Amino acid sequence: MxxxxxxxxxxxxxxxxxxxxxxxxxxxxxxxxxxxxxxxxxxxxxxxxxxxxxxxxxxxxxxxxxxxxxxxxxxxxxxxxxxxxxxxxxxxxxxxxxxxxxxxxxxxxxxxxxxxxxxxxxxxxxxxxxxxxxxxxxxxxxxxxxxxxxxxxxxxxxxxxxxxxxxxxxxxxxxxxxxxxxxxxxxxxxxxxxxxxxxxxxxxxxxxxxxxxxxxxxxxxxxxxxxxxxxxxxxxxxxxxxxxxxxxxxRDDADALDAWARDAERAVRADASDVANVTTGTGVALDVARLHALPSAVRRRVLRRVTVAAGSPAGSLFARHIEEIDRLITDWHGQRAINLPGRVAARRQGGTLVIRQV
Missing domain, CATH: 3.40.50.620 (HUPs)
Structure with missing residues (x-):
């Protein structure tokens, strides 16, 4: 038995x-x-x-x-x-x-x-x-x-x-x-x-x-x-x-979207050579047009990944922060830089989105 x-x-x-x-x-x-x-x-x-x-x-x-x-x-x-x-x-x-x-x-x-x-x-x-x-x-x-x-x-x-x-x-x-x-x-x-x-x-x-x-x-x-x-x-x-x-x-959906975002991040990185102050500290420059072409679920994951990599603590980075960054891409009308947790800032310079510690 x-x-x-x-x-x-x-x-x-x-x-x-x-x-x-x-x-x-x-x-x-x-x-x-x-x-x-x-x-x-x-x-x-x-x-x-x-x-x-x-x-x-x-x-x-x-x-x-x-x-x-x-x-x-x-x-x-x-x-x-x-x-x-x-x-x-x-x-x-x-x-x-x-x-x-x-x-x-x-x-x-x-x-x-x-x-x-x-x-x-x-x-x-x-x-x-x-x-x-x-x-x-x-x-x-x-x-x-x-x-x-x-x-x-x-x-x-x-x-x-x-x-x-x-x-x-x-x-x-x-x-x-x-x-x-x-x-x-x-x-x-x-x-x-x-x-x-x-x-x-x-x-x-x-x-x-x-x-x-x-x-x-x-x-x-x-x-x-x-x-x-x-x-x-x-x-x-x-x-x-x-x-x-x-x-x-x-979890299955999120894993697939995260994998897509990892690949997309490499594709949207801009040439930082002409973007002032990007390479100082931990910063990244992203091509706005390429970001805009991504599905929003993938784009926001890319933005979160690069913001955390720039020094923003993951536990302090909320959905509202990512939404504010996303508006620099989808609803651009000359906004100032966005201050984020970990003394990280996101700002748009023409066709480039710059995210870096300040």
Whole structure:
């Protein structure tokens, strides 16, 4: 008799992810057949149902594929007794025979609001642990429900196709750490939260429900407990699945448009030799006529790419900034230079658009 269907589902999802990790490691000559130790895969575990289910599946599947498995929990220090909770999670990871298993304490700042600040601190800690242990990957327990919530949040921001594409199954570090291009893996993006909780229950795994997940002061909590149930009540069941499917379709579209924009950027670069002050610092000159001929979705991606390359922080560059630059191309009537985050300016000189730090 096989495992419970919920346990089988989480193990299959993790097995597929680990097979991808293994292929990547083999391509780099670091697989189990190489001279190095077997690759290490870490699970980021909060002690909640999603990450505990993930930890149990990793502990089961990794040895069968010749991989080492470890775990890490991050203590944000935002609740009384959080250090005790972190030690308890480490004990649970050790009970699953995960090694190394450790807790990392972080200091959460204020930049971007409490949710963004906690996320920044958490990923910085996970990056540090992964690099210290030479981990091939870090598994994250985001589920299909989390993906649906992310799509709704992106829709509320109104930032375009990329914001609707949700979380990627494979991603680099959001902190921009070098060498972390494929570090983070999300095996459960096609698994719902009910399945992970059921898998914990049938395996008698203790779980901890973070009170922040039910705190209405957090935007994601309101989406989870108010917005999504209201949508399902109004539209019927299947909203979560539809939003998750939208994320994948949007990601495919955004990836294609981004690839088009990379090629287009090379084609629209102007000859800067006759444009004053362009080559001073980090600047670029773009041919306005060629930009104008591009579809707007591609043109705006080109503008964002070159503006970030000129020194404007990606996290501070919003859709309204790109729209203002775009008007220098599509609605030109002698506007002054546009000041952008990171002391970057965009201005039009005749038939050339110049974007550079000032």
């Amino acid at each position: 096989g495992p419970h269907p919920a346990v089988a589902a989480i193990r299959l999802a993790v097995r597929r992810t680990l097979q991808d990790v293994l292929r990547d490691a083999d391509a780099l000559g670091r697989g189990p057949s190489g001279n190095d130790r077997p690759p290490l895969v870490l699970v980021a575990c909060s002690g909640g149902a999603d990450s505990m289910a993930l930890a149990s599946a990793l502990a089961f599947e990794a040895p069968r594929l010749g991989l080492r498995a470890g775990g890490v929990t991050v203590d944000h220090g935002l609740q009384p007794g959080s250090d005790d909770r972190a030690r308890e999670v480490v004990s649970r990871l050790e009970a699953l025979s995960l090694a190394p298993a450790e807790a990392v304490t972080v200091t959460v700042g204020r930049a971007g609001g409490p949710e963004a600040a906690a996320r920044t601190a958490r990923y910085a800690a996970l990056d540090e642990v992964a690099e210290r242990h030479g981990a091939a990957a870090v598994l994250l327990g985001h589920t299909r429900d989390d993906q649906a919530e992310t799509v709704l949040l992106g829709l509320a921001r109104g930032s375009g196709t990329r914001s609707l594409s949700g979380m990627a199954a494979v991603s680099g570090s959001p902190t921009g750490r070098t060498g972390a291009g494929h570090r983070y893996r999300r095996p459960f993006l096609a698994v719902d939260r009910q399945t992970t909780r059921k898998a914990c229950m049938v395996q008698s795994l203790p779980v901890w429900d973070d009170p922040h997940n039910a705190d209405p002061s957090f935007t994601r909590s309101r989406v989870r407990h108010d917005a999504l149930p209201a949508l399902e009540k109004a539209l019927g069941k299947g909203v979560v699945e539809a939003l998750a499917r939208t994320a994948q379709l949007s």
